[in-house]
Amino acid sequence: AQSVTQLGSHVSVSEGALVLLRCNYSSSVPPYLFWYVQYPNQGLQLLLKYTTGATLVKGINGFEAEFKKSETSFHLTKPSAHMSDAAEYFCAVRGSGYALNFGKGTSLLVTP
Amino acid sequence: EAGVAQSPRYKIIEKRQSVAFWCNPISGHATLYWYQQILGQGPKLLIQFQNNGVVDDSQLPKDRFSAERLKGVDSTLKIQPAKLEDSAVYLCASSFGTSETQYFGPGTRLLVL
Numbered sequence: 001a002q003s004v005t006q007l008g009s010h011v012s013v014s015e016g017a018l019v020l021l022r023c024n025y026s027s028s029v030p031p032y033l034f035w036y037v038q039y040p041n042q043g044l045q046l047l048l049k050y051t052t053g054a055t056l057v058k059g060i061n062g063f064e065a066e067f068k069k070s071e072t073s074f075h076l077t078k079p080s081a082h083m084s085d086a087a088e089y090f091c092a093v094r095g096s097g098y099a100l101n102f103g104k105g106t107s108l109l110v111t112p
Numbered sequence: 113e114a115g116v117a118q119s120p121r122y123k124i125i126e127k128r129q130s131v132a133f134w135c136n137p138i139s140g141h142a143t144l145y146w147y148q149q150i151l152g153q154g155p156k157l158l159i160q161f162q163n164n165g166v167v168d169d170s171q172l173p174k175d176r177f178s179a180e181r182l183k184g185v186d187s188t189l190k191i192q193p194a195k196l197e198d199s200a201v202y203l204c205a206s207s208f209g210t211s212e213t214q215y216f217g218p219g220t221r222l223l224v225l
Contacts (some may be wrong), residue, residue, distance in 0.1 A: 010114075012162075027179070036216075041218070041220045041221075042218055042219075043116070043203060043216035043217050044155070044203070044216040044220050045216070046213055046215075047211065047212075089152050090155070092154070094158075096208040096209075097160060097167060097168040098143070098211055099145055099157040099160050099168060100155070100157070100166075100214060101157075102154030102155050102156070103154050103155050104152070104153055105152075105154050
């Protein structure tokens with residue numbers, strides 16, 4: 001079965017600082033990996049996804065993630081945090097039936 | 113392009129009552145998903161439809177939950193009778209095909225008292 005583990009339920013960064021949200025996966029097949037963002041009282045919005053090909057994936061709002069097979073990781077980064085980045089972030093892996101298996105989420109707090 | 117629509121946005125009921133949620137996917141999307149998101153957790157799949165057929169309902173508590181997608185477009189999810197532990201956000205998502213990107217609706221927040 002495919003699963004993901006998000007390290008750190010809460011991350012706090014200063015505005016302008018690097019954002020690093022960690023995600024490790026477990027999969028018996030080549031994984032399809034996703035990062036979604038959820039703002040309060042809203043649904044999930046896709047930030048980026050990795051299927052095949054280039055291991056560095058660029059997404060919306062300046063986010064990117066790198067697929068590292070040797071480390072079974074798919075960490076999300078952004079060079080400079082903005083106040084509007086404060087939200088809940090979910091890493092997910094596609095399961096055998098194409099539904100998504102989500103991690104527990106990481107709450108990002110951005111301080112002035 | 114219109115997104116995934118869900119209603120109601122909020123619902124408060126007492127335990128043992130019944131409740132129904134509605135979802136209208138993005139036009140042309142054949143695959144529809146219902147996820148349950150309990151506070152502090154990631155979404156968990158309840159049921160997946162391909163057109164009007166069920167692909168995966170292995171995690172649906174069938175003694176109290178039911179879902180249908182009769183015409184292969186919109187879908188309803190019902191809980192009867194509700195339990196306290198059903199308090200959660202119910203998210204609907206759709207995709208063009210099973211291997212395509214899933215787009216999520218705003219969710220229905222259910223509180224069972």
